[in-house]
Amino acid sequence: MPTEQIFKHLPPLEPPPDLLQKVLARIHTVRMRRLYAQLSAAAAGTILSLSYIAFSWSAFASQIQESSFLAMLKLLWSDPDIVFSNLTNIVLGLLESIPLDSVILALIVCFFGIAVLWIAAAMRHETRRSFFTQLT
Amino acid sequence: MVNGTESIMNQLSDNELIKACRSGDENALGTLIQRHLSAVYRFIFRMIGDRPVAEDLTQETFLKIWKSIRRFDPTKSFRAWTFAIAKNVVIDYLRKKKHLTFSEIENDEGQDIADTIPDIQPLPPEILERAELAQDIERALLELSPETRSIILMHEMEDFTFQEIAGVLKKPMNTVKSRYRRALLVLRGYLENLAPKKQ
Numbered sequence: 001m002p003t004e005q006i007f008k009h010l011p012p013l014e015p016p017p018d019l020l021q022k023v024l025a026r027i028h029t030v031r032m033r034r035l036y037a038q039l040s041a042a043a044a045g046t047i048l049s050l051s052y053i054a055f056s057w058s059a060f061a062s063q064i065q066e067s068s069f070l071a072m073l074k075l076l077w078s079d080p081d082i083v084f085s086n087l088t089n090i091v092l093g094l095l096e097s098i099p100l101d102s103v104i105l106a107l108i109v110c111f112f113g114i115a116v117l118w119i120a121a122a123m124r125h126e127t128r129r130s131f132f133t134q135l136t
Numbered sequence: 137m138v139n140g141t142e143s144i145m146n147q148l149s150d151n152e153l154i155k156a157c158r159s160g161d162e163n164a165l166g167t168l169i170q171r172h173l174s175a176v177y178r179f180i181f182r183m184i185g186d187r188p189v190a191e192d193l194t195q196e197t198f199l200k201i202w203k204s205i206r207r208f209d210p211t212k213s214f215r216a217w218t219f220a221i222a223k224n225v226v227i228d229y230l231r232k233k234k235h236l237t238f239s240e241i242e243n244d245e246g247q248d249i250a251d252t253i254p255d256i257q258p259l260p261p262e263i264l265e266r267a268e269l270a271q272d273i274e275r276a277l278l279e280l281s282p283e284t285r286s287i288i289l290m291h292e293m294e295d296f297t298f299q300e301i302a303g304v305l306k307k308p309m310n311t312v313k314s315r316y317r318r319a320l321l322v323l324r325g326y327l328e329n330l331a332p333k334k335q
Contacts, residue, residue: 006327007292009269015177019191020170023198027165030199 031126039119046112053105063099072097150214157205169198172215175294176222182289183226185278193229197222213300220304223286230282276326284319287312 053060064070072094076083083090145153145167153171156164176197181190200221208217277285283305290296290304298316302309 006269006273006323007288010182010273010293011270013178013181015173015194016187016191019177019194020166020173022191023169023173023195024166026195026199027202030203 035119035123042112042115042119046116049109049112060102063102067097067099069097151210154208172218176218179222179289180226183285185274193225197225216300216304227282272327272330276323279326280319284315287316288319
C-alpha cells in the first residue's frame with residue numbers, strides 16, 4: 001500500500017453538534033462589543049456637544065437675535081406674498097444671516113443624536129437576532 | 137419558514153452567500169459557516185490534536201472570516217481562503233505555545249532527492265495490521281512541521297489540488313509538491329520505526 005493511502009485509516013471526524021452555535025455566539029459577542037464601543041463614543045459626543053451648547057447658550061441666543069435670520073423667517077408667515085415675489089433676495093438674505101457656528105454645532109448634536117439612535121436600534125436588532133438564532 | 141429559507145440558502149453558491157452576508161443577511165452567514173465548519177474543524181483538529189483547542193481555534197477562524205469577509209476577492213476560491221485563515225490561526229497558536237516542531241527537512245528549500253522519488257514502495261503489512269494505526273498516524277502527523285502537516289491534510293483529507301495548496305500557502309507549486317513528497321517519506325520512516333517497538 002502506498003504511504004498516501006494510510007490516511008484512509010484515520011477515523012471520520014465531525015465537529016461537536018453545538019460548534020455552529022458557539023461560532024455564531026462568538027460573532028454575536030464581538031458584534032455587541034463593537035456596538036457598545038460605538039454607542040459609547042456617540043453618546044459621549046452627544047453629551048459633550050450638548051454641554052457645550054448649554055454653556056454657550058446665551059451667546060448662541062444672542063447670535064440668533066442679532067442676526068436677521070429669525071425676522072426673515074417670520075416674514076414667511078406674516079407676508080408670504082412678499083417672500084415669493086422676492087424669493088431670490090430673501091433666500092440669499094437668509095443664507096447670509098445664518099449664524100453659521102451655531103448651526104454647525106446644532107448639526108453636530110443632530111449627527112451624534114442620530115448615531116446614538118441608529119446604534120441603539122442595531123443593538124436591539126442584534127439582541128433579537130441572537131435570541132432567534134438560539135431558538136432555531 | 138425558517139426551513140424554507142435554509143433550503144434556499146443551501147442552494148446558493150459560496151459567492152452568492154458572501155454577497156448576501158455583505159448586505160447583512162444573517163442566514164447567509166450561518167449557512168456559509170455551516171457549509172465549511174466540518175472541514176475547517178477537521179483540519180484544525182488534525183493540525184493540533186486537541187479537541188477543546190480545535191473547537192476554540194475553529195471559532196477564532198470563523199470570527200476572522202466574518203471580520204474580513206468584505207475584503208474577500210470573489211474571483212478566488214472561498215474554501216482556499218478559509219483554509220489559509222485556518223492555517224494562520226493554527227500557526228499563530230502554535231507560535232504562542234512555542235510548540236513548533238520544525239522537522240530537519242523543513243528549511244531545505246532547494247531541490248531535493250525526495251522530489252524525484254516516487255512513493256511506490258508499499259508499507260510493510262505489519263504496520264497496516266496494527267490496531268492503533270489511526271493513533272500512530274495522528275502522532276506521526278504531529279511530528280511534521282505545521283506547514284508540511286497542513287499540506288498533507290489539505291491534499292489527503294480535503295482533496296485540495298497542489299495548485300490550490302500553493303495558493304493557500306502562497307508558495308510555488310513545486311515547493312508544495314516537494315514538501316509533500318518529503319513529508320510522506322518522513323511519515324513512512326516514523327511508522328516503520330514504530331513497528332518494531334510495538335512488536
